[in-house]
Amino acid sequence: MENKVKIERGEDGTYGAYIENNNLPYGIIGEGKxxxxxxxxxxxxxxxxxQYYRKKEKKFIESEFEFVYDVASFLNYYSKVLTLAGLERITGINQGQLSHYLTGHRKPGKKTVEKIEQNLHRFADELKEVEFM
Incomplete structure (x- = not known):
């Protein structure tokens, strides 16, 4: 069974992880800086x-997880790999604006989120076609 786990930046600047549409008989969350x-x-x-289910001798339903990020969480998670300057070139969105999304000072609109996602997917597809000798 696979479940989507949403990663979001909270208003207090911390991050949370939770199952978006939980179809498991238990709930789990994660929090962090x-x-x-x-x-x-x-x-x-x-x-x-x-471990709790094993200890209580109850049947545990296994799950695999797909992590889905809001823009602030995505930028935070990949900040050590993708610079804002690089993301500006990939997405066409000014790095100053991306910085506002990262810090939570602004939230991108739906069209902006779609633009970021589409351009990142396009970039990933281009990488798949690269061949090294």
Missing amino acids: TAKEAIQDFLNSYDQMK
């Missing part, structure tokens, strides 16, 4: 829930 910490806390909570 960064998106990466929230994901790790979420996975730790999952392992703890698994």
